Amino acid sequence: MTELSTNEEDMCMVLERNTDTRAITSAHQYSSHHGLAFDVDDKLLQTGGAKPRIVGALVIRCQLDLRQIIRQSPRGSKKSLFAFTTQFRAMATEFKVKDLAALDLKPGEKREVEVDGVEGGKVLLLNVGGKTTAVGAKCTHYGAPLVKGVLTGDGRITCPWHGACFNAKTGDIENAPAIDNLPVFGLVEKDGGVYVTGAQETIKGSRRKPNIRCSAVKPENIVVVGGGSGAIGTVEALREQGYKGSITLISNEGYLPIDRTKLSKALIPDPVKIGLRDQQWFDEAGITTVTDEVTEVDFLTKKVHTKSASVYPYTKLVLATGGTPRQLPLPGFKELGNIFVLRNIHNVKDILAAIGEKNKKIVVIGSSFIGMEVAKATSKDNTVSVVGMEKVPLERVMGEQVGSYLQKQLEATGVKFHMSAGVDKALPSSSDPTKVGAIQLQDGTKLDADLVILGVGVAPATEYLKDNKSVQLAKDGSLTVDENFLVQGLDGVYAVGDIATYPYHGPGGNGAPVRIEHWNVAQNSGRAAAAHIVAPTAARKPFIPIFWSALGAQLRYCGNTGSGFDGRVVQGLLEEYKFAVFYTRGEEVVAVATMGKDPVVSHASELMRKGVFPKKAELAKGLDILTIEVPA
Incomplete structure (x- = not known):
């Protein structure tokens, strides 16, 4: 390592060592977690032998200790010298935290602090297992203050509003509906104060775009059919988790994926205003977007056929076609307008x-x-x-x-x-x-x-499969899948979202098949399918269904009452719209609904995930579940 400059505001270091493209991922992840923009000079990309190499010198400009990158950069198998060139476009700066002399947080504590020198800038300090980290202070979904959320013993911070969940150490998404990660900032205690390091705009924005830039370099081809929550959850997670094959997204809606939850709540007619990602994002991610209608799937030859007579071969297929609104088969409804x-x-x-x-x-x-x-x-x-x-x-x-x-x-x-x-x-x-x-x-x-x-109501949008002899639809028209959302009886085919009937292992589920029409469930099931595609032997990450509704006061809900409930425990006052209702079957709580009681539902979902939810009798005696720590 050779030091080119001793200027603290523009420290340049050159790293020359035997390395390969894995080192780029290491540097990219490290810089992204610290709120730094990162770019690779594509002109230095060269292909030699079986895999691409980056040839040149590593030049990094920042104020962070880059020894971690050096340690994580793997040596190449050959003696010849390989290196790579990167440049941080946005300079990281060290800022003092206001009114905090020491990192004195206790395990499980979270604290929102202001950043001196950044107008409106705040970060969230989290202590997990005795180690304190600094992350973005606002949820990347709708901007909820995460200090009012739920911090768990296994290092997850959950939004108090809609259940978005992030890794407290890396800032990465753990649960929908957020699609952007939290930034993670450098944190140090020195000279009688506490300092965070990061880009000023990242501190203010409190979000970090996933590392999805990709030019497909593997022969695999994943086709995703659909344009909703399940589809965006799938393609985002595929790129986040390192899938390097090609991805084709086919949707018949005529626009890129939107936040569909806002349609019934606000009747917004402009897809750009509620778009989840723009075309540039898909282009940078190496995802081909196609506007067309799928008419048939040949599961034997692994080809998707569309209305325009186009054919898309696949190695893996993810069906995320959502629901078709039900009509009323009554006089006048088919014939009359409006x-x-x-x-x-x-x-x-x-x-x-x-x-x-x-x-x-x-x-x-x-x-x-x-x-x-x-x-x-x-x-x-x-x-x-x-x-x-x-x-x-x-x-x-x-x-x-x-x-x-x-x-x-x-x-x-x-x-x-x-x-x-x-x-x-x-x-x-x-x-x-x-x-x-x-x-x-x-x-x-x-x-x-x-x-x-x-x-x-809606019916599973599987009309294109009704006459397909290779697949057996359930009575309601859905596809039966396993815990990884693999369709039973088909090779390399997944179904997510509204069209998937999957084994439910939440409270009261016991693996019973359910089909849940929730935005979060669709996105999380897409993420689960992507995770299985990328790492089929990795442990499955369970999720608890969460939804919300705008009915005057905000209604929150977690769990599932699809198999029924035979009792309720009400805490609070229904008439004042400030309550928590626990739906029970026997002594077991299977679902929770609240108004004006945040973050009870977020806390409840984490207790359900860990299998430590209190019984009906305890709740009837007035037990406040917020007093129960979510264990590691």
Whole structure:
């Protein structure tokens, strides 16, 4: 190692040693974890022999101790000299932490601190097992303060809002719905103070893009069919975990993957505003995006056929085609206009066009989460009626008691409910008989309607497999998979998200097959499939289903009541929308729902993951689960 400059603000070091491209990964990961931009000079890439080599000198400009990179850089098998050139575009700077003289955090403690010299800059200090690290202070999903989250004994920090989880040491994603990692900053105690090292913009932004730059160098080819949460979870994790083969993403939606959860909550018609990644990201990741519709899969020859007559061969296939909104097979619903489902951007545009200048009469059929959210989203400037078959909204999932309070919350915004009701038919408008004018219920009630929105569930989008003799669909049209989301009976084929029925090992599951239509589950299942593709013998990382809903106050939920529940324990006040409800089967808690009680659901999900959740009797006595540490 030769020192070229002693300037502390621009320290240059040259490392010359026998090395190969693995060293680049080492340096890249190290720099990324410390909030530093990293780039490899592609001009120095040369191919010699069986694998590419980087020829040149390593030049690193930063203020960090680079001995770790040197230690991690593996020696090449040949005596000839190989080296590589890198350059940090964003300089790392050392900043003093305000009002902190020493790193005195106790194990399990987390502390948000301000950074001197960075306007609005904060970092989060975490002590896991006696060692303190500094990471970004905000969740990379929606910006929740992670200091209010859950730190576990095995080194995970979980967002208090939506369950996004990160490794407390590396900042890497452990659980959806976040897609960006947390930055990790250099941390040192000296001269009577505490200092962090990192790029100023990274400290302020509190996020780190995954290391996904890749030019495919292996002959393998993965085809991912779908454009939703499961698809983005798969392709992100493949590149994060080092897959170097080609990836093709085929979607029929006409735009890149979006945050679909915002469609029913806010009716946003612009895919760019809610896009998860732009085209440049996919290009840099070496992921080919295709807009087309898959019509057939030949599992014997391993080829995907599309509507445009294109054929895509694969070595591994991930099916992530999501759900198809259900229609009502009743008179008038197929023939009349202004009757909509809500699944994609095109649906949102059609709904907004029908609403026009507002003050419309809207009938929402279905009192599930989609129906309730779209009712709330449209109620401000319109007259909205909800029709549901249950006694109260969400009764099957949340129970009658909680459902009644959720109904009251929306009634306060002007939404009218017609529950325990069946729909008879859709009637034409007197002014335009081609469009809907009213919905007639089975008891004869007529609800005037300028437009109707159906929220009556989704079916697995597997129409392209119905006549395929190589695969057996379940009764509901889904694909049965194992713990790694491998489809039973097929070679190298995975199914994730809404189309996958998988063995559930969460509380009360005992490996029973479930199909869960949650955004987080889809993304996590995609990540699980990717992990198995990259490292098929590695231990599986279980996840607990989490979802949330905007129904006035924010509703959080973890676990699964698909197999039913026979009891509840309520802590808090339902009427004040500040409560935690524990759904039980016998003495076992199988799910938890909260409003105004963050981070109870995040904490509950971690206790469930570790298998240490308290019993019903303890909760009935008033036990606060936040007092229970999540063990290592």
